[in-house]
Amino acid sequence: MSFNTGLSGIRAAASELNVTGNNIANAGTVGFKGSRAEFADVYAASVLGTGSNAMGSGVITGDVAQLFNQGGINYTENSLDLAINGNGFFVTSNNGALSYTRAGYFGTDNQGNIVNNFGERLQGYGVNEASGEIQGGVPKDLKINTRAAEPNATTVVNSTLNLNSKDLPPAGNPEFLPSDSSTYNSSTSVNVFDSLGNPHVLTKYFVKTGGAEWDMHLQIDGEMIGTEKLEFSDTGKLTSGTKTEITLEGLATGAKDLKFDLNLENSTQYAASFAVTAVAQDGYTTGDLAGLEINDEGLMVARYTNGQTKVQGQLALATFANQQGLTPVGKTGWAQSSESGEPVIGKAGSGTLGRVQSGALEQSNVDLSEQLINLIVAQRNYQANSKTIQTEDAVTQTIINLR
Structure with a gap:
């Protein structure tokens, strides 16, 4: 014995x-x-x-x-290095066979799929191209779209400025000439974009014609396109000319006719120097992919060289009723078993699922x-x-x- x-x-x-x-x-x-x-x-x-x-x-x-x-978090320089703060596993697929891991070594393959260092594809949710919203349902292979961002034609230009009430009309009321600064009081420019993403310079020249009256001469790419009358109240508020519809036809670039609204609402005439306090327009040129960021909810946000951003997907996390029932399959991964129960798959930060840390890796515990x-x-x-x-x-x- x-x-x-x-x-x-x-x-x-x-x-x-x-x-x-x-x-x-x-x-x-x-x-x-x-x-x-x-x-x-x-x-x-x-x-x-x-x-x-x-x-x-x-x-x-x-x-x-x-x-x-939980293991310790080590920060890296790679945005596709991912760590989970809290509960859950990354979901990866090897030709349809799912496994679950906490190892966040991820990169891309030659097709743009996000994969770990064994070629297994990270799973998540895609985006509705029309609405830009995340699509739920069954997770699928996450993929980075490297295609250039499409341009967007300008439809509105919002400009807030102050014209100096102490300014006098140009001496002798000479004929306005863009090339002669003595024929106008002040000017400012902003880029607008056509349907092909080509930039065009919109320049506004302001000529005082009376105590509270101004002429705003409009020029695009050196071509005069019209004049708008501006009038201000005795408290300096713009009362006339707040909105101007601008159309530029027959563009040499081959783009659609450029049509947009120039909005000067909230502009003023005070006894202060000419100043543009705000300017914004909704057009932009085409842009190449400049980088990818993943936030703590697992949203993949692409950054483009034209300053725009676009959500390309959201990674999925999984949790189990009995984590200790998972079957180790090597390569720092686990597989579902009868003891672990079915996986509960969802978005990071929802329910009991933890959050994602981009540019970091979870170390061994x-x-x-x-x-x-x-x-x-x-x-x-x-x-x-x-x-x-x-x-x-x-x-x-x-x-x-x-x-």
């Missing part, structure tokens, strides 16, 4: 050494979750059960439990100092159980040697 008891102890100690050694080997593995060996004692039992004074028959390894506590102590304990347990077998052998030899 003592041989079997000692042998079971050696096996248990060897199991603990294996588990501890694996933890130590993966102390630097991103997304790795340490394990621990859990043991249970053994008692021989008859059909009628175990007696109250039964002697133990050794030990068995009850389970090798996975420890899913292994505590090396604790593992080294476990090594010492396992080694002593191994030696002690070997002593049990050695002592039993000595006793047996004594009996055999009896004459």
Whole structure:
């Protein structure tokens, strides 16, 4: 009996050494979750059960439990390095076979798919191209669209400015000439864009004609296109000419006719220097992909060289009723099992799911100092159980040697 008891102890100690050694080997593995060996004692039992004074028959390894506590976060320079703060797993697909991981090493393949360093594709939700909204439903392969952003023609220009009430009409009311600054009081310019993304310079020249009256001469790309009368109240508020419809036909670029509204609402005539306090227009040229950012909800936002941004998708996270029931499949991944239950897949930050940290990686949760102590304990347990077998052998030899 003592041989079997000692042998079971050696096996248990060897199991603990294996588990501890694996933890130590993966102390630097991103997304790795340490394990621990859990043991249970053994008692021989008859059909009628175990007696109250039964002697133990050794030990068995009850389970090798996975420890899913949070690992430390290490920040990197790569926006596609991802870490999860809180509960959940990244979902990856290998030709349709799903696995779950905390290792956030991601990049792109030659087709633009977001993949880990084993070529497994990250799963998430796509975008409705028409509305720009995230599409729910079944997650699919996330892909970065590297196509240039389409241009957008200007439809409105909002400009807020102040014309100096102390200004006088140009001397002798000379004929307005854009090339002669003595024929106007002030000017300002802004770029507008046609349907092909070509920029055109809109210039506004202001000529005072009376105490509260001004002429605004409009020029696009050096061509005069019209004049608008501006009138201000005795409190300096713009009362006439707040909105002007501008049309430029027959563009040499081959684009559609340029049509937009010039809005001067909230402009003033105060006793202060000419100043443009705000200007904005809704057009932009084409733009190349300049970078990709992923926020804490997993939204993938593309940045373009024209200053625009566009949501390209949202990654999915998964959680399980029993995480310890997941089956390790290597490559720092796990697979669903009957013990883990079905995955609950959703968007980061929803329900019990954690949030995503871009430009960071979750380190192994292994505590090396604790593992080294476990090594010492396992080694002593191994030696002690070997002593049990050695002592039993000595006793047996004594009996055999009896004459």
